[in-house]
Amino acid sequence: MGDFIENEFAKFWISEGILFFVYNPNIIIDLKAAEKIVSDRLKLQNEKAYPIFCDTRGIKDVNKEARDYLAKEGSTLAIAVGFLVDFPVNEAIAQFYVKTNKPLVPTEVFTNKDEAMDFLHSFLH
Amino acid sequence: MKSEKKKERIDSINRMIIEMASGNFSYQVERSGHDDELETLAVLLNMMAEEMRESFHHQGFVNSRHKYRHIAQITFILDQKFKIQTFSALTAEILFLQPEELLGIPFPDLLTEDSKKVWKDLEPALENNSFNKTVHLDFQTPDSLIIPTFCSVSLLFSPNDENRKIIITAVQTVVQSEETEAVLQKAIRNGKIDHKVRKKAGKLRVLRRESDVAKIKEVYLYILKNLDEPLLSLKELAHSFGTNEFKLKYGFKELYNTTVFRFQTDERLNKASLLVQNSEMPLKTIASITGFKSFPHFSKAFKKKFGYNPSDLRKLSRKK
Numbered sequence: 323m324g325d326f327i328e329n330e331f332a333k334f335w336i337s338e339g340i341l342f343f344v345y346n347p348n349i350i351i352d353l354k355a356a357e358k359i360v361s362d363r364l365k366l367q368n369e370k371a372y373p374i375f376c377d378t379r380g381i382k383d384v385n386k387e388a389r390d391y392l393a394k395e396g397s398t399l400a401i402a403v404g405f406l407v408d409f410p411v412n413e414a415i416a417q418f419y420v421k422t423n424k425p426l427v428p429t430e431v432f433t434n435k436d437e438a439m440d441f442l443h444s445f446l447h
Numbered sequence: 448m449k450s451e452k453k454k455e456r457i458d459s460i461n462r463m464i465i466e467m468a469s470g471n472f473s474y475q476v477e478r479s480g481h482d483d484e485l486e487t488l489a490v491l492l493n494m495m496a497e498e499m500r501e502s503f504h505h506q507g508f509v510n511s512r513h514k515y516r517h518i519a520q521i522t523f524i525l526d527q528k529f530k531i532q533t534f535s536a537l538t539a540e541i542l543f544l545q546p547e548e549l550l551g552i553p554f555p556d557l558l559t560e561d562s563k564k565v566w567k568d569l570e571p572a573l574e575n576n577s578f579n580k581t582v583h584l585d586f587q588t589p590d591s592l593i594i595p596t597f598c599s600v601s602l603l604f605s606p607n608d609e610n611r612k613i614i615i616t617a618v619q620t621v622v623q624s625e626e627t628e629a630v631l632q633k634a635i636r637n638g639k640i641d642h643k644v645r646k647k648a649g650k651l652r653v654l655r656r657e658s659d660v661a662k663i664k665e666v667y668l669y670i671l672k673n674l675d676e677p678l679l680s681l682k683e684l685a686h687s688f689g690t691n692e693f694k695l696k697y698g699f700k701e702l703y704n705t706t707v708f709r710f711q712t713d714e715r716l717n718k719a720s721l722l723v724q725n726s727e728m729p730l731k732t733i734a735s736i737t738g739f740k741s742f743p744h745f746s747k748a749f750k751k752k753f754g755y756n757p758s759d760l761r762k763l764s765r766k767k
Contacts, residue, residue, distance in 0.1 A: 360725075361721075361724070362725075364721065364722070364725035365725050367726070369722075369727065369728040383478065386497035386500075386501065389494075394671060395717065395721055398718055398721055408482070410482065410486075411486050411487050414491055415490060422494070422498055424668060426671050
């Protein structure tokens with residue numbers, strides 16, 4: 323697999339030990355979308371686990387089944403996840419997800435990219 | 448004009464809160480496309496309703512609380528032109544419409560804009576005699592709430608092509624209406640109570656306290672986070688989470704409708720299947736990181752659950 327993948331939901335690539343994941347604008351995630359997202363990410367990773375920078379600013383909505391799938395199956399080969407969000411709707415969705423659906427790996431929500439990167443770098447060594 | 452729109456949005460949120468307070472978690476507030484505090488509230492309410500709907504279903508396993516809920520069916524019969532010919536008793540009530548308002552109208556008129564498109568894509572396939580499909584359709588109520596459903600759409604058998612009819616059914620959980628309660632009471636009076644109802648009512652409820660439920664949920668997360676580790680015995684596991692073997696064993700079953708060990712095996716296999724299909728990781732490595740002691744043991748369990756050997760599934764997914 324190459325080191326850049328783009329599907330209908332997001333673009334993702336690996337750089338300096340961190341997996342970058344950027345959602346396209348106005349994305350609504352249901353279970354099918356979540357499965358595709360996780361499957362494509364795993365293909366990119368080549369069996370190696372990474373801290374994941376996830377720019378979720380494009381997410382408009384994500385339903386319960388998708389949230390549960392992303393929290394569980396979506397944690398496969400992930401070391402930690404840092405969300406970059408927009409205030410207010412997008413941030414509320416991310417906070418709700420972290421508190422309620424309980425992803426299996428350390429996950430935090432940031433409105434500032436540098437802070438998200440600092441968080442992820444702490445998992446690199 | 449602006450404040451009018453805002454009032455509409457608030458009304459729809461209020462309506463949603465009232466529905467939830469009375470035990471209906473089947474509705475959703477329609478999204479407005481704004482990015483503001485009001486929209487945040489709508490989104491959080493929608494997500495909360497989804498989560499609560501699920502915990503309500505859990506309680507269904509826990510105890511016979513059917514007094515508070517039952518399953519209502521939305522059923523439509525359409526003619527060839529997709530006009531509503533008739534429908535089941537609760538359908539209009541669930542959609543907040545009068546029965547007269549439903550008769551004869553085109554079925555897609557009841558759907559949200561997105562679901563109208565889904566329906567449009569289905570229409571040509573409905574020519575096919577053996578058509579039967581389950582699709583996600585969102586119904587739109589008059590006061591801007593949305594009812595997400597899984598609808599089964601089928602053609603009814605008809606000997607000639609002229610009189611084709613289509614049946615659409617969906618199942619929703621709503622609070623129990625007086626009507627069904629009356630049916631139940633009548634059954635009790637007649638001494639004819641369904642075997643299943645009796646069995647459910649007689650079931651012992653193990654998890655009575657919030658703190659007990661919380662501990663079982665902790666065990667659940669612990670298992671998911673440590674799929675590669677062998678599990679402690681039930682007794683040890685219970686003690687390390689501050690509960691006892693009895694509560695863990697029966698409480699876990701109550702909440703998740705499976706046993707602790709079955710759950711671990713299922714989740715190990717799910718994770719393995721994900722890696723078999725989407726990575727080139729050697730199958731032996733997958734077996735080991737998902738906690739299987741030996742490859743043959745892994746392969747056998749995998750085949751039992753998914754019907755494929757791991758190596759066959761990998762070959763298949765490479766072809767895709």
